[in-house]
Amino acid sequence: MGKASQVAVTVTLAFALLTSTAGCSLLPIVAQQGESPSGESSEEAPAESDGALNSYVEAERAQIPTIIEQYPDLYSDVSIAGALEESTGDEDIPAGPHSTIRFTYTYADEMDWEATGPALDAQGTALEDACTATIFPAMNTYGVEGPVAAVFEYTDAANSPEIMWSYACSDEG
Numbered sequence: 001m002g003k004a005s006q007v008a009v010t011v012t013l014a015f016a017l018l019t020s021t022a023g024c025s026l027l028p029i030v031a032q033q034g035e036s037p038s039g040e041s042s043e044e045a046p047a048e049s050d051g052a053l054n055s056y057v058e059a060e061r062a063q064i065p066t067i068i069e070q071y072p073d074l075y076s077d078v079s080i081a082g083a084l085e086e087s088t089g090d091e092d093i094p095a096g097p098h099s100t101i102r103f104t105y106t107y108a109d110e111m112d113w114e115a116t117g118p119a120l121d122a123q124g125t126a127l128e129d130a131c132t133a134t135i136f137p138a139m140n141t142y143g144v145e146g147p148v149a150a151v152f153e154y155t156d157a158a159n160s161p162e163i164m165w166s167y168a169c170s171d172e173g
Helices: 003-021 027-033 049-061 064-070 113-121 124-141
Strands: 075-087 096-107 148-156 165-170
Touching (some): 049 096, 049 124, 064 075, 124 148
Antiparallel strands (some): 075 096, 148 165
16 A cells, blocks of 8 residues: 555544544433533533533543544544633634634654645545534533634644644634
């Protein structure tokens, strides 16, 4: 298998895994029960956005072992962080404050970024769909208020901590 084919397969596997796990943790359970993760009813829980974002991030972090186990040689590290961030409008997120979740994936092997970048670019629609169909609704279910955003960052062990590729989406278009 050539280097370009190897990159395409790696990127396809990575996105299949991402879209099957991101935004999904605990959401079906919470939606079935009609409760927020804190146990309060949805109508009674306009949770403080920072606390709600932290709860959502923790639920997503619980998925990291699944990600690593499903593809043990694909990533050397996966991290998920959330914060209220002031966007300058330079990451395809409109300027202003957003409750933002960042998914950072570090490939275990050094990647050919000239081939990997375009392969990841081709997945923009899938990431946008993951944001609107699962991640943003899950954030809202957890009580995250106001504009929300998600940022997907990729690097490899040889280039970390420098982010080699990223994609951002927000509920503001």
